[in-house]
Amino acid sequence: MPWEQPEHSWYAVRVKSNCELVASVAIKNRGYEEFLPVYRTQRRWSDRIREIEAPLFPGYVFARLDPFNRLPILTVPGVVGIVSFAKQPIPIPDVEIDAVRRVLQTGAHCGPWPLLKAGQLVRIERGSLAGIEGILVQVKSRYRLVISVSILQRSVAVEVDSDSIRPIDPPKPRSV
Secondary structure, eight states, X not given: OGGGSTTOEEEEEEEOTTOHHHHHHHHHHTTOOEEOXXXXXXXXXXXXXXXXXXXXXXXXXXXXXXXXXXXXXXXXXXEEEEOEETTEEOOBOHHHHHHHHHHHHHTOOEEEEEOOSSSEEEEEOSSTTTTOEEEEEEETTEEEEEEEEXXXXXXXXXXXXXXXXXXXXXXXXXXX
């Protein structure tokens, strides 16, 4: 299979609006490891409210691929391209994908969150999310840990107990 080689990294595949699931299935059917993170949310129509699954990162599917053999991915229906800089695909660190997977596996309530530049960097010390690092934000009286996929400039927020987190000290400048 194409993704079994260890040198292949995760990449963000840009897809057309509302084509995330179709592209994800097609990428998987072509033998690639893919990841489409979804969350539960409520949508309101004029006559009812319904709970649905929505993409955590709308317009993106993640795939492990060989950046020098992109054509099989680029020809998938609904795929627009691979997130790149200067025509070179930019890999996503495995730790960022793993952190998003772990949050989803816990079943904790989570949802999309805008990327934050300011805020305190923290690490969860206890529980199913132990070891995950992110930015702590407070929304009303609850705390949330924001985990970012920096290449997409998007984030995911998950509610956390304030007593299970510890601040991470910023690196101290070296004295000469």
